[in-house]
Amino acid sequence: MKIVVIGATGTIGRRVVEKLQSQHEVVSVGSSSGDYQVDITSVESIKKMYEDISNIDAVISATGGAAFTALPELSVEENQIAINSKLLGQINLVLIGQHYLNNNGSFTLTSGIMMDDPIRLGSSAAMANGGITGFVTSAAIELNNGLRINNVSPNVVEEALDKYGEFFKGFTAVPVDKVADAYVKSVEGAQTGQTYRIYN
Numbered sequence: 001m002k003i004v005v006i007g008a009t010g011t012i013g014r015r016v017v018e019k020l021q022s023q024h025e026v027v028s029v030g031s032s033s034g035d036y037q038v039d040i041t042s043v044e045s046i047k048k049m050y051e052d053i054s055n056i057d058a059v060i061s062a063t064g065g066a067a068f069t070a071l072p073e074l075s076v077e078e079n080q081i082a083i084n085s086k087l088l089g090q091i092n093l094v095l096i097g098q099h100y101l102n103n104n105g106s107f108t109l110t111s112g113i114m115m116d117d118p119i120r121l122g123s124s125a126a127m128a129n130g131g132i133t134g135f136v137t138s139a140a141i142e143l144n145n146g147l148r149i150n151n152v153s154p155n156v157v158e159e160a161l162d163k164y165g166e167f168f169k170g171f172t173a174v175p176v177d178k179v180a181d182a183y184v185k186s187v188e189g190a191q192t193g194q195t196y197r198i199y200n
């Protein structure tokens, strides 16, 4: 399969690429790194990616930003970061990409544990995570041409504890390897409309 991994140079994406690259043709994509660059917050950039990279069987999105800000201080503008990036950025990869992917292809998006197990400063990211989850459940029943769609919702990963450990006090982090397996299951399996909650 030809698999486009967006966020391929990140903590999760790197491990996903390692798992897939021996069996598949993987195109690693970042905003400023990887084989190809895209900005998921730009519709034009996403369209260009699908025009430039042909014959795609699967798209994995292991990216999407959000502001970590306490709710009383969360401004409308700051909340828009998660809307533009984690929520609409990923959804636009599907809305646009459905017209480009090969038949029987797949999309795998990323949400996160905060939608189910809230933490301080997490409202904006949780909003995007819940939106992604609802979209995936619903889009799965309407995608044409045998296209499938799933969502991976990771707990904080052990390899990111230096960055996020302070936010996730009392959470038992999971190995990134286990999270990466869920992306492999989504791409190589037959399921659709699923949210893989990798919480323990």
Ligand SMILES: NC(=O)c1ccc[n+]([C@@H]2O[C@H](COP(=O)([O-])OP(=O)(O)OC[C@H]3O[C@@H](n4cnc5c(N)ncnc54)[C@H](OP(=O)(O)O)[C@@H]3O)[C@@H](O)[C@H]2O)c1
Pocket: 006, 007, 008, 009, 010, 011, 012, 013, 029, 030, 031, 032, 033, 034, 038, 039, 040, 041, 062, 063, 064, 065, 085, 086, 110, 111, 112, 113, 153, 154, 155, 156, 157, 158, 160, 164
């Ligand atoms: N790490 C965790 O513990 C954890 C837990 C739960 C959920 N998640 C979610 O999993 C996803 C990946 O997390 P991560 O920690 O692996 O991320 P990360 O290490 O920060 O890496 C982010 C990746 O996304 C790319 N990227 C950034 N902005 C982009 C844009 N506008 N367009 C396209 N690509 C862009 C980066 O490429 P460049 O470096 O080239 O910009 C990089 O490859 C995020 O949605 C995150 O919320 C992570």
